[in-house]
Amino acid sequence: MKTVTVEAASGSYPVHIGRGLLSDPDLVAGMVAGKQVFLISNETVGPMHEAALEKALVAFEISKYELPDGERFKNLEYFSVLLDKMVASGMHRDATIVSLGGGVVSDIAGFAAACYQRGIAHVICPTTLLAQADAAIGGKTAINHSGGKNLVGAFHQPIGVVTDLATLDTLDDRQMRAGMAEIVKSALIADKTFFGWLESHAGEVLARDRQSLTHAIETSCRIKARIVAEDEKETGSRALLNLGHSFAHAIEAESGYRYLHGEAVAVGLLLAAEVAVRVGLADAELVQRIFDLNERCGLPTGIEGLDPGKLAKVMAMDKKVLSGKLTLVLPEKPGSVVLCDSFDPALPESVMREYCR
Ligand SMILES: NC(=O)c1ccc[n+]([C@@H]2O[C@H](COP(=O)([O-])OP(=O)(O)OC[C@H]3O[C@@H](n4cnc5c(N)ncnc54)[C@H](O)[C@@H]3O)[C@@H](O)[C@H]2O)c1
Incomplete structure (x- = not known):
């Protein structure tokens, strides 16, 4: 497993990169502070990769929601749906959002984490190459507005990123x-x-x-981490x-x-x-x-x-x-x-x- 540390002004966090990390019983679980986990995925990725995470998080009280799949659902309507589901599940301030998916899922889940009860913890498990090499790093969260892409959002750093290369086996x-x-x-x-x-x-x-993929993702993460640390x-x-x-x-x-x-x-x-x-x-x-x-x-x-x-x-x-x-x-x-x-x-x-x- 490789680890890149992002040292942002608002806090630092690890980005772990390796194969089979979602089923590691200690990795994601070790980042969760409270008892409650709200798992956010989408209808494509959830059925493929959620089970490994749920097994690793068995000690926690898990609620979950699967978004419909697509950039067009990264919007105010589904942001609101997410908040409704979190309220209905009784999520407290010390709950942790664990997101599993590509950049669409991490962007909207991250924005929900930034806003719910003025900000709760977020662990990102990116499952596309784009999200693993880029979107999961740096704390930019957003949803789209009819007036423009990523027009509404916040800076909210995750508490950790767990990049399981095995998830890419199912990516086209x-x-x-x-x-x-x-x-x-x-x-x-x-x-x-x-x-x-x-x-x-x-x-x-x-x-x-495996080796080339790890090198490409790790180097890309290091570059982004360096720039985010500066600004x-x-x-x-x-x-x-x-x-x-x-x-x-x-x-x-x-x-x-x-x-x-x-x-x-x-x-x-x-x-x-x-x-x-x-x-x-x-x-x-x-x-x-x-x-x-x-x-x-x-x-x-x-x-x-x-x-x-x-x-x-x-x-x-x-x-x-x-x-x-x-x-x-x-x-x-x-x-x-x-x-x-x-x-x-x-x-x-x-x-x-x-x-x-
Ligand atoms: N926050 C940031 O810094 C940042 C940076 C770059 C991009 N983004 C955002 O990221 C989004 C694009 O992200 P993306 O390219 O990951 O697209 P995406 O999240 O839409 O994922 C692409 C497709 O792959 C599917 N998928 C995801 N993981 C899979 C897996 N392991 N196996 C099978 N299918 C899988 C998804 O369901 C989706 O259909 C855009 O909304 C963009 O604005 C954000």
Whole structure:
């Protein structure tokens, strides 16, 4: 088992990574302080992986709820349902929420943990590659609003993350590939050696080779933990984690979520690199390396069936538009990124036009 410690300003916690961890009788149980556990999963993941957890938590009073599966249920309505179920189950202030699922489940469960009785403990058991490498770390919780994705939320760090690699055995290949995009993003932001490693080992990670998978998840967690330790509430360097995301959120939304989040991020990384080349921050070789890595991971290298003009409009409404100016995170080379708002406002649209098919 590998352990990464997240040292956020509001508290530190372990991220354990290994195989078979959900059925370890001491691991999750050891993190729970009170007697009550509220287990939140969804209708897909629950039936596959809940039993192991329930067995390990047999000494506790367990109540549970399975959300319907999908990003569209990460909303106010189901947030309210969760709170209703917790109240009806008589959860006290010392209850612990244990969430089991991908980023959708950990985001809405985390927000419930942040709000219920002004904040209760949360243990995250992430079950997608994207959640294991990224979403479970750092304490951002959120639900979507009709006015935008992740528009309502809070910072609320979990008390621990238990990443059981065995849960990935049931995850489909498309979701594995989508998870790779956030791993590539982490490498591009902060670790050129890791980026080089991914160029030669991506296939092994996607094939779920145990050693490669552990290395990819652990390194990605360490990168995110380091950035969160510097800037928990995103007043500075944490914004760099948004590399590719201004493009990605527009692509996801405009495609009606036909693109998975990770797939949109993969294209977003490419577009951000292309913008960086145009403003003289990066060499064209960087675009080629990202393009090749996306191809190797089976991730998209272009935008299918979307209107670049509409994408640009959605980007203009992005949360990262500060005082009327779009700010983008741009890569200079693997391991080095900068925030940039000094580019021709028409540039993102013209770059997207070139990548539209
Ligand atoms: N809080 C953060 O820092 C952060 C960071 C990145 C992304 N996110 C959020 O995460 C969400 C995306 O997360 P995701 O990619 O994990 O998607 P997801 O949670 O929707 O999971 C993807 C699909 O895989 C299924 N699934 C999950 N685990 C499985 C398993 N082990 N076996 C079989 N099927 C399984 C789910 O039921 C779902 O259908 C988005 O809402 C995004 O906003 C949050």
